[in-house]
Amino acid sequence: xxxxxxxxxxKGHHAVVLVPEINWHIKTxxxxxxxxxxxxYTFQERSMEDFVKQVSQEAFEHKTIPQKIQLVYKRLxxxxxxxxxxxxxxxxxxxxxxxIIQYLEEAMFDAMLSDPVFLCGExxxxxxxxxxxxxxRGAPFGMEQEASKSPSPPSYVPRIFTTYTDHMNxxxxxxxxxxxxxxFVFCHMLxxxxxxxxxxxxxxxxxxxxxxxxxxxxxxxxxxxxEFARPTMPNMVFIGGINCVNRKPLAQVIIVCINSSGEHGFxxxxxxxxxxxxxxxxxxxxxxxxxxxxxxxxxxxxxKVPSNLGSNTHLVKWLPQxxxxxxxxxxxxxxxxxxxxxYEGICNAVPMVMLPLFGDQMDNAKRIESxxxxxxxxxxxxxxxDLINALDSVINKPSYKENIQRLSALHLDRPIHPLDxxxxxxxxxxxxxxxxxxxxxxxxxxxxxxxxxxVFAFLLAVLVTTFFISFKCCTYTCRRCCGRKSxxxxxxxxx
Amino acid sequence: xxxxxxxxxxKGHHAVVLVPEINWHIKTxxxxxxxxxxxxYTFQERSMEDFVKQVSQEAFEHKTIPQKIQLVYKRLxxxxxxxxxxxxxxxxxxxxxxxIIQYLEEAMFDAMLSDPVFLCGExxxxxxxxxxxxxxRGAPFGMEQEASKSPSPPSYVPRIFTTYTDHMNxxxxxxxxxxxxxxFVFCHMLxxxxxxxxxxxxxxxxxxxxxxxxxxxxxxxxxxxxEFARPTMPNMVFIGGINCVNRKPLAQVIIVCINSSGEHGFxxxxxxxxxxxxxxxxxxxxxxxxxxxxxxxxxxxxxKVPSNLGSNTHLVKWLPQxxxxxxxxxxxxxxxxxxxxxYEGICNAVPMVMLPLFGDQMDNAKRIESxxxxxxxxxxxxxxxDLINALDSVINKPSYKENIQRLSALHLDRPIHPLDxxxxxxxxxxxxxxxxxxxxxxxxxxxxxxxxxxVFAFLLAVLVTTFFISFKCCTYTCRRCCGRKSxxxxxxxxx
Numbered sequence: 001x002x003x004x005x006x007x008x009x010x011k012g013h014h015a016v017v018l019v020p021e022i023n024w025h026i027k028t029x030x031x032x033x034x035x036x037x038x039x040x041y042t043f044q045e046r047s048m049e050d051f052v053k054q055v056s057q058e059a060f061e062h063k064t065i066p067q068k069i070q071l072v073y074k075r076l077x078x079x080x081x082x083x084x085x086x087x088x089x090x091x092x093x094x095x096x097x098x099x100i101i102q103y104l105e106e107a108m109f110d111a112m113l114s115d116p117v118f119l120c121g122e123x124x125x126x127x128x129x130x131x132x133x134x135x136x137r138g139a140p141f142g143m144e145q146e147a148s149k150s151p152s153p154p155s156y157v158p159r160i161f162t163t164y165t166d167h168m169n170x171x172x173x174x175x176x177x178x179x180x181x182x183x184f185v186f187c188h189m190l191x192x193x194x195x196x197x198x199x200x201x202x203x204x205x206x207x208x209x210x211x212x213x214x215x216x217x218x219x220x221x222x223x224x225x226x227e228f229a230r231p232t233m234p235n236m237v238f239i240g241g242i243n244c245v246n247r248k249p250l251a252q253v254i255i256v257c258i259n260s261s262g263e264h265g266f267x268x269x270x271x272x273x274x275x276x277x278x279x280x281x282x283x284x285x286x287x288x289x290x291x292x293x294x295x296x297x298x299x300x301x302x303x304k305v306p307s308n309l310g311s312n313t314h315l316v317k318w319l320p321q322x323x324x325x326x327x328x329x330x331x332x333x334x335x336x337x338x339x340x341x342x343y344e345g346i347c348n349a350v351p352m353v354m355l356p357l358f359g360d361q362m363d364n365a366k367r368i369e370s371x372x373x374x375x376x377x378x379x380x381x382x383x384x385x386d387l388i389n390a391l392d393s394v395i396n397k398p399s400y401k402e403n404i405q406r407l408s409a410l411h412l413d414r415p416i417h418p419l420d421x422x423x424x425x426x427x428x429x430x431x432x433x434x435x436x437x438x439x440x441x442x443x444x445x446x447x448x449x450x451x452x453x454x455v456f457a458f459l460l461a462v463l464v465t466t467f468f469i470s471f472k473c474c475t476y477t478c479r480r481c482c483g484r485k486s487x488x489x490x491x492x493x494x495x
Numbered sequence: 496x497x498x499x500x501x502x503x504x505x506k507g508h509h510a511v512v513l514v515p516e517i518n519w520h521i522k523t524x525x526x527x528x529x530x531x532x533x534x535x536y537t538f539q540e541r542s543m544e545d546f547v548k549q550v551s552q553e554a555f556e557h558k559t560i561p562q563k564i565q566l567v568y569k570r571l572x573x574x575x576x577x578x579x580x581x582x583x584x585x586x587x588x589x590x591x592x593x594x595i596i597q598y599l600e601e602a603m604f605d606a607m608l609s610d611p612v613f614l615c616g617e618x619x620x621x622x623x624x625x626x627x628x629x630x631x632r633g634a635p636f637g638m639e640q641e642a643s644k645s646p647s648p649p650s651y652v653p654r655i656f657t658t659y660t661d662h663m664n665x666x667x668x669x670x671x672x673x674x675x676x677x678x679f680v681f682c683h684m685l686x687x688x689x690x691x692x693x694x695x696x697x698x699x700x701x702x703x704x705x706x707x708x709x710x711x712x713x714x715x716x717x718x719x720x721x722e723f724a725r726p727t728m729p730n731m732v733f734i735g736g737i738n739c740v741n742r743k744p745l746a747q748v749i750i751v752c753i754n755s756s757g758e759h760g761f762x763x764x765x766x767x768x769x770x771x772x773x774x775x776x777x778x779x780x781x782x783x784x785x786x787x788x789x790x791x792x793x794x795x796x797x798x799k800v801p802s803n804l805g806s807n808t809h810l811v812k813w814l815p816q817x818x819x820x821x822x823x824x825x826x827x828x829x830x831x832x833x834x835x836x837x838y839e840g841i842c843n844a845v846p847m848v849m850l851p852l853f854g855d856q857m858d859n860a861k862r863i864e865s866x867x868x869x870x871x872x873x874x875x876x877x878x879x880x881d882l883i884n885a886l887d888s889v890i891n892k893p894s895y896k897e898n899i900q901r902l903s904a905l906h907l908d909r910p911i912h913p914l915d916x917x918x919x920x921x922x923x924x925x926x927x928x929x930x931x932x933x934x935x936x937x938x939x940x941x942x943x944x945x946x947x948x949x950v951f952a953f954l955l956a957v958l959v960t961t962f963f964i965s966f967k968c969c970t971y972t973c974r975r976c977c978g979r980k981s982x983x984x985x986x987x988x989x990x
Contacts, residue, residue: 151646151726155947156936166936170949177950224729229935231646231726234719238729410932415911415919424910437905440724441651441661452650454665455672 001113001135003245004219004422005032011423013430016107018100018124020090037100039093059357060279062380068358069161088193091120095201104128110430111216119191122211123198131434133426134215137222137339138360141186144220147212149442149450150233154180157230163366166228213443216434217425225407226342226367235438237425239418241411243340244347247323254298257314258329261296265331267391268324268350270300272336275357277303282379284308289387295331295395298324325350331395337365337376345374349408351394351401353387355379373404496608496630498740499714499917500527506918508925511602513595513619515585532595534588554852555774557875563853564656583688586615590696599623605925606711614686617706618693626929628921629710632717632834633855636681639715642707644937644945645728649675652725658861661723708938711929712920720902721837721862730933732920734913736906738817738835739842745818749793752809753824756791760826762886763819763845765795767831770852772798777874779803784882790826790890793819820845826890832860832871840869844903846889846896848882850874868899 005015015032020039028034058071094100105128112132114121117139125132138144141160145152158164159179164172191208199205216235223240232238250258258266267290271278278286283306290297291310301315309315321341325333325348335341337354342364345352352374354365365376375390394400416424429435448454500510510527515534523529553566589595600623607627609616612634620627633639636655640647653659654674659667686703694700711730718735727733745753753761762785766773773781778801785792786805796810804810816836820828820843830836832849837859840847847869849860860871870885889895911919924930943949 151648153646153937153945153947155940155945155950167939170953173944173947173950174953177947177954224932229729229933231644231935232729234724234727234733407932410927410930413923413926415916421910428908431908432905435905437719437902438724440726442648444662445650449668450648450650452648452668452672455650455669458665458669459672 001115003242003419004113004135004426007419007423008426011427013427016109018094020093022090035100035103037094037097039090059275060282060380071358087118087120088197091118091123091194092197094120095123095197101127110433111426113426116212116215119194119198119208119211122214123201126198126202126206126211126214131216131429132214133217133219133429134212135219135221135422137220139212140190141183142180143183143187143191143208143212144218146183146187147209148215148218148233148236149213149440150236151231152180153231157228158363159183160360160363163362165366165370166230216429216436217438219422219425221339221343223343223346223411225371225411226339226346226364228367233438233440235435237421239422241343241347242418242422244322244344245417245419247326248320250320250323250327254320254324257296257298258327261294261312264294264296265329265395266296266298266324266327267293267332267334267395268298268319268321268330269334270319270321270336270341271355271357272338272341275336277301280304280306285382285384286387287313289384289391292384292388293391295391322348332391334391337361337368339364342368346404346407346411349401349405351404353377353390353394355382371403371407372399373407374400496610498737498914499608499630499921502914502918503921506922508922511604513589515588517585530595530598532589532592534585554770555777555875566853582613582615583692586613586618586689587692589615590618590692596622605928606921608921611707611710614689614693614703614706617709618696621693621697621701621706621709626711626924627709628712628714628924629707630714630716630917632715634707635685636678637675638678638682638686638703638707639713641678641682642704642710643713643728643731644708644935645731646726647675648726652723653858654678655855655858658857660861660865661725711924711931712933714917714920716834716838718838718841718906720866720906721834721841721859723862728933728935730930732916734917736838736842737913737917739839740912740914742818742821743815745815745822749815749819752791752793753822756789756807759789759791760824760890761791761793761819761822762788762827762829762890763793763814763816763825764829765814765816765831765836766850766852767833767836770831772796775799775801780877780879781882782808784879784886787879787883788886790886817843827886829886832856832863834859837863841899841902841906844896844900846899848872848885848889850877866898866902867894868902869895 005017009015009032017026017029017032017034019026019034019036021036022039026034063071104124109128109130112121112125112128112130113135114125114132115136116122116132116134117136122132122134134144136144138160139147142152144150154177155173156166156168158166158168159176162172162176162179164176168176187208195206195208195211198211218233218236219239220236221240221242222236222238224238226240269286278301280303283301283303286299287306287309290299290313291308293312295312297310297313298319299313299315300317300319302317305315322344324330325344330348330350332353333341333345333350334353334355335345337352337356338361342352345368352368354361354368354374354376356362356365356376357379365374368374369376375393377386377390425435442450500512504510504527512521512524512527512529514521514529514531516531517534521529558566599619604623604625607616607620607623607625608630609620609627610631611617611627611629612631617627617629629639631639633655634642637647639645649672650668651661651663653661653663653667654671657667657671657674659671663671682703690701690703690706693706713728713731714734715731716735716737717731717733719733721735764781773796775798778796778798781794782801782804785794785808786803788807790807792805792808793814794808794810795812795814797812800810817839819825820839825843825845827848828836828840828845829848829850830840832847832851833856837847840863847863849856849863849869849871851857851860851871852874860869863869864871870888872881872885920930937945
């Protein structure tokens, strides 16, 4: 979201970023006004570092699909997890902070730009009666589909955590339909604490869908070279790949690293910002694999150095991922398959070896694998040979490079850069106080009306009534006719 | 479509335009290669001028909705109408012309750009195995929705000829659902002669949906300030307003005309290219109304001059509609509500008085009226007073001007001009040999699979079987339990 805000400021807009005092990445900025609000977390002792460690640890535990869903649900709802503390509790502190709320009321903002997944931005926007722009990849359990009234046929739109593609067999479609039937239940369970908080603050009953669906524009980090083609709505703007910007020259120390393997090039390895440590046995397996390949490896890793680390493997605490992938000598990208990394891989046409750990990463990996642009490995079961073979495939089999180059060419061939598109639509919402003409009338229908169930019930009633009356008329007519026929008979008998 | 082809040529592409020798508007061009193919219409004596006269005449006859649908159906299927002769028969001549077909086969085109409504372009593209770009407003009976797999919920997406908005009451929704149920039947009736011709030529059975759905990109002349927001697909590109380009300075004679009414400004009146003559009594009514308004009227009219024509009314055989509407003194636009004219009205923010005559014009008029940017009159029933009042409203009531200005501002506030967008996507299809990543997997499912009916049938079967087995188990257990209970009793009795 940062590059969008930066450009808005460059264009003369005034942006205020609302941040809890205890947060992960956001510090004061020279460019934009950052408004910190105090929080006093009940569970402050469970710091974000603990949370990240816990996530790293949990990622390397074997789990079934229901266990994975349960874990995500726990992470999003359990009061004792840091993520919820940082989002729900922070939101409560914000809503209770009368100084900040008064400031927001008086400042007369034109629009709210937020990732609505934890609803806080939407609650504030609703309170201030200003239009909102939702910036996101997707909400849990397809909430953004329900909220935008975008149809999502379960016959070819795979649900999250299924790792299915858009081509499913009957058994997969059965599971997909069952999951989609439970979307509503999951969403309700997940969002009920937030909606209670929102209803209290707004002093009227609101649902999560109400809050989500007030988005004037959905800036979705989607691109259909990665996502599967599916129905969309006119107020959805696709800005997948918006993060592949601002390339900076590489540091000299990294250039020396890269050049050390000559023509073989190098491999970039990162498991994202949430996982920087991994169990030692796994780290040693990985280091073992890297020793055997001719490429240099640049590995983002903050844990204890594995004793078998090869001379071609360089551990770094942080790496300029997009800049590295943009280097012509980048041969492969080993990633946890987070959507940011995937888009950087696509933008720079680097084939991927994917080690998905949790959340939507399994689905992301499956999407890239189904397009022949990468190999997915199960990080829990993989041996050093599996990793060597996977790297050998993506680096030396031409099909992987060709496929990622094709995806990259399709992705980059766009009439306007996603960053400019995002800025245009935020400004559009500011200029026109929303985008009501892009809002479907489906929002004004209830579930029964939307699916025309009342119409079908009416038509059925008409049909049954018509059939019943016709049947009655026929039987009555038949009886009359038979009666007439039989009466003369009796008459003639009398005669 | 012409401006798109012009820009493609300017960008160095080679475009060949396929035209039957007998045609309406297309003559040889210096810029692009026009390939004429001979036709010898059976019904050549029914010239296009006759057809236009017939259309004009039919437009001024009272008709019910079923009669209107019947008329459209007749126009599209009746072998004796010029429109069909010019499209279906011309297509047959093209497909039978082995010289042209051989030329097309050898020329190795990159893409086919066509309005697919009469399918001929799609048949040729299928034969040549080249990707196609469909350029259109919409196909009869929502065929483009079916072919693009774009969901079209009848609860808020009004069907053609209904003149409903996206907010319908129960009775309107019942009619809309019934019409949508018959879409398939109408389409089948309409397209069966074309699909027979296509199947013969391609030497395999194809349906109209097969041919329509091969479009890689749909360039739809849609904009949601005019159309109602509804589900779309990733391969739909919205280029509504593409025709509002190429403004040229007005001729001196027209400027003199315009300036004659001073500050009152002027009114533009055209019923489109299909209707240039109207019955004399109607023409006199209209002329009568125009005499009473302070504005100058520029009226496109080729019929006999009405005897009561006022001095402020200027009859012209043709008018530069978009250039006139762009003039700051344009106060109102009297139009038949064809989509081209409507977009020119919106682009230039001129409020409209709409006299819809046939086809989708009633629906178009209703859309603009529902947005408070124009007044619809029934041309058959209207009196001079009605027209005077309607003109007075749109010119003097501020709401009409404000609403059309709001629509215009929304319409013109776009990140890229529709013409550039159209050119980009045609070139995209040429560069990448289609856009397969934007094609939904729904195309590979049959109707039952798409709607998950097989899944629901399976789930129902499982449910019924489970229920049946549980019921049997329960009754069996109950019987056993009751049996056991009664047996000890009998035993004790024996004891």
